């Protein structure tokens with residue numbers, strides 16, 4: 001399957017699925033995101049950065065879990081700053097947190113159904129949407145098994161299924177490949193590219209090779225601010241033989257971060 005290029009990441013009903021200007025997000029007493037400008041449209045966007053860069057805080061804010069502490073933020077064309085009713089906007093979101101909670105006695109199907117219900121999907125649409133989501137993550141044969149009987153990688157795939165069950169326009173995945181084995185990661189990248197053909201998909205990861213293989217563009221953050229936004233090829237071009245890394249893209253990453261990782 002073909003990677004969607006940045007140039008094709010065309011505006012749809014609104015200019016950008018995510019449009020942040022001077023965004024600030026507080027995590028505890030820290031300003032984890034501090035003056036971030038970001039515009040993301042359709043396609044798969046890799047979010048990279050060293051530990052503590054602010055990736056999780058940014059994703060939690062885009063998912064409307066954390067309120068912006070400053071700046072401007074539009075999600076799916078709606079201004080979320082100072083807005084109290086975010087339910088309509090949330091119906092268009094899919095979110096896989098880094099550590100997601102689930103009730104271990106639920107089967108995969110019950111878990112995804114429950115999340116579809118929380119997302120206020122029409123009841124008649126839920127069974128079909130759940131079956132499709134479970135099939136897309138390769139768990140159809142385990143759909144009626146309890147979550148407590150699944151491996152860590154399968155539980156993560158169930159987490160991805162709940163994130164995509166409502167065909168979100170904005171899909172936020174925080175470290176989705178954690179716990180997936182190499183074969184599952186390759187299949188997951190194919191799924192990402194499929195999802196990115198009609199949604200804005202933001203994937204936070206430490207795995208630079210996932211970005212190179214599946215993302216149309218890369219957003220690199222450090223200390224809560226944007227360091228770089230461009231294609232994986234542009235990121236690779238920023239590095240040279242004197243920079244740390246096993247691949248061109250890793251060398252570009254370390255060149256842009258200096259001594260930050």
Ligand SMILES: Nc1ncnc2c1ncn2[C@@H]1O[C@H](COP(=O)(O)OP(=O)(O)OP(=O)(O)O)[C@@H](O)[C@H]1O
Pocket residue numbers: 027028029030031032049050051052053054055056057058
């Ligand atoms: N609840 C909290 N209380 C205090 N500080 C926090 C809290 N959550 C995050 N932080 C701090 O905010 C900064 C950004 O954290 P965040 O988890 O967003 O980074 P990250 O890029 O996702 O890191 P990692 O790659 O390690 O997951 C870090 O310095 C972190 O220690």
